Amino acid sequence: xxxxxxxxxxxxxxxxxxxxxxxxxxLQVLNTLAVIVTIILLQAVLYSALSVIKDKVDVxxxxxxxxxxxxxxxxxxxxLKLPEVENISYTSADEAIRLFRERHASDYxxxxxxxxxxxxxxxxxxxxxxxxxSQYENIANFLKSDNALVLGSSDIINHSNYHDNxxxxxxxxxxxxxxxxxxxxLTLYLIISSIIITFNTIRLTIYISREEIGVMRLVGASKMHxxxxxxxxxxxxxxxxxxxxxxxxxxxxxxxxxxxTAFLGLNLYNYYLSNFFQIFAIILLSGILxxxxxxxxxxxxxxNK
Amino acid sequence: xxxxxxxxxxxxxxxxxxxxxxxxxxxEFVSIVGHSGAGKTTLTKMIVADExxxxxxxxxxxxxxxxxxxxxxxxxxxxxxVVFQDFKLxxxxxxxxxxxxxxxxxxxxxxxxxxxxxxxxxxxxxxxxSHHFPSQLSGGEQQxxxxxxxxxxxxxxxxxxxxxxxxxxxxxxxxxxxxxxxxDLGTTVxxxxxxxxxxxxxxxxxxxxxxxxxxxxxxxxx
Numbered sequence: 001x002x003x004x005x006x007x008x009x010x011x012x013x014x015x016x017x018x019x020x021x022x023x024x025x026x027l028q029v030l031n032t033l034a035v036i037v038t039i040i041l042l043q044a045v046l047y048s049a050l051s052v053i054k055d056k057v058d059v060x061x062x063x064x065x066x067x068x069x070x071x072x073x074x075x076x077x078x079x080l081k082l083p084e085v086e087n088i089s090y091t092s093a094d095e096a097i098r099l100f101r102e103r104h105a106s107d108y109x110x111x112x113x114x115x116x117x118x119x120x121x122x123x124x125x126x127x128x129x130x131x132x133x134s135q136y137e138n139i140a141n142f143l144k145s146d147n148a149l150v151l152g153s154s155d156i157i158n159h160s161n162y163h164d165n166x167x168x169x170x171x172x173x174x175x176x177x178x179x180x181x182x183x184x185x186l187t188l189y190l191i192i193s194s195i196i197i198t199f200n201t202i203r204l205t206i207y208i209s210r211e212e213i214g215v216m217r218l219v220g221a222s223k224m225h226x227x228x229x230x231x232x233x234x235x236x237x238x239x240x241x242x243x244x245x246x247x248x249x250x251x252x253x254x255x256x257x258x259x260x261t262a263f264l265g266l267n268l269y270n271y272y273l274s275n276f277f278q279i280f281a282i283i284l285l286s287g288i289l290x291x292x293x294x295x296x297x298x299x300x301x302x303x304n305k
Numbered sequence: 306x307x308x309x310x311x312x313x314x315x316x317x318x319x320x321x322x323x324x325x326x327x328x329x330x331x332x333e334f335v336s337i338v339g340h341s342g343a344g345k346t347t348l349t350k351m352i353v354a355d356e357x358x359x360x361x362x363x364x365x366x367x368x369x370x371x372x373x374x375x376x377x378x379x380x381x382x383x384x385x386x387v388v389f390q391d392f393k394l395x396x397x398x399x400x401x402x403x404x405x406x407x408x409x410x411x412x413x414x415x416x417x418x419x420x421x422x423x424x425x426x427x428x429x430x431x432x433x434x435s436h437h438f439p440s441q442l443s444g445g446e447q448q449x450x451x452x453x454x455x456x457x458x459x460x461x462x463x464x465x466x467x468x469x470x471x472x473x474x475x476x477x478x479x480x481x482x483x484x485x486x487x488x489d490l491g492t493t494v495x496x497x498x499x500x501x502x503x504x505x506x507x508x509x510x511x512x513x514x515x516x517x518x519x520x521x522x523x524x525x526x527x
Binding site: 002013214218219221222225 | 379382383387397406411414
């Protein structure tokens with residue numbers, strides 16, 4: 001316990017006395033943490049944009065005029081049981097004609113033609129949204145499968161617009177998957193390069209102390225007694241850098257929230273505040289881990305004498 | 306206490322030690338003298354396993370120093386105090402902390418540290434400089450601080466490698482007197498130096514080295 005207390009105290013003293021060296025190390029960890037926060041925010045923007053695009057994609061099943069509602073609802077129930085389906089909205093034939101009339105209220109010739117027919121020419125529809133854009137094909141396949149036929153749905157389905165939308169869906173699928181892969185690779189690259197730079201900065205601060213590490217060992221200090229304060233110092237780099245990073249991003253996201261929400265499709269300030277504790281935890285943990293692990297590895301090199 | 310058995314050390318093409326065999330008994334004051342590159346520092350570094358021999362063995366009591374594992378080596382080093390020509394003080398620690406660090410390394414209590422450190426600082430006449438950093442001390446003061454750090458844990462052996470190399474004659478005299486006093490109290494002292502004047506002033510056993518070999522081993526008195 002006394003040993004631990006001494007190690008922690010020595011770490012704090014070294015950090016305070018480190019002056020410019022500590023400042024430089026904090027600055028570098030801060031850079032890495034700022035990259036991580038930026039990546040978190042960019043991912044949020046990307047996913048928000050992708051989610052808006054995904055929301056615009058759906059598949060509609062058009063039923064024959066006069067198809068029995070019981071059968072349509074039975075098909076809806078069996079579709080809902082599919083794990084890919086997120087939600088299904090049913091529009092009856094009556095609702096469909098009402099909506100049509102509303103949409104074309106100012107188009108007198110269309111309304112007049114409808115009135116001339118006298119009966120409802122529109123059938124009911126089922127509008128299906130899947131969890132992932134890639135799952136629409138499964139729904140189209142289900143409708144063609146035996147399961148759907150058992151329900152007698154082949155007689156009542158007029159057509160679905162999956163094949164009309166297929167090209168758009170496929171293109172979107174490729175774009176979304178590409179954007180996600182690119183985002184992941186970019187994230188990986190930025191995080192790895194930041195970690196390497198941080199590690200090298202901390203290694204440099206410890207390189208300055210390499211002779212002292214040798215002296216400590218010659219004086220008879222155990223490995224932990226030598227390494228401990230450096231690890232505490234490393235943790236302090238992370239903790240201080242965390243608070244500075246989070247403080248810096250408050251005005252930055254506030255500005256982005258005020259001026260860029262329309263462009264980004266997401267209010268980053270609101271996102272930052274509503275996810276503050278998760279971001280805080282990620283950044284703090286990353287900062288401490290960077291500092292401690294980098295120090296641990298850097299000191300190890302000079303300890304084996 | 307210390308036994309060098311046919312020890313050689315070869316760096317690439319240069320021979321630092323050439324088949325050296327020396328025995329040092331407990332309580333002795335041994336001066337190792339020779340020009341730069343004679344092998345004095347390499348010989349002293351072997352005792353704390355700061356250098357490994359290319360051939361031969363070094364014993365501290367019955368322990369073969371160079372077969373020790375890290376943990377046991379740490380324990381051995383705690384029994385030896387080392388003083389260097391360039392002091393090797395911890396630059397970001399005060400004079401007090403430099404000494405207390407050596408005690409902490411041995412797991413001494415805060416109470417023991419609070420009682421012993423001021424005492425040893427007084428012994429080397431540095432009480433008034435206890436809160437100064439090494440960079441704020443003169444060369445002589447830094448070397449006295451290094452000696453204070455070396456003796457704080459009452460080691461069985463003190464190794465002083467050119468402890469007066471960077472000091473003027475007054476400070477040199479002071480350091481020699483401190484080392485003699487430590488030896489009088491029963492601690493074995495090994496002093497490596499190229500300064501013949503110091504050897505004459507001490508007047509004890511002198512091992513003369515040249516080109517990595519022991520060429521003379523004499524006991525003489527002032």
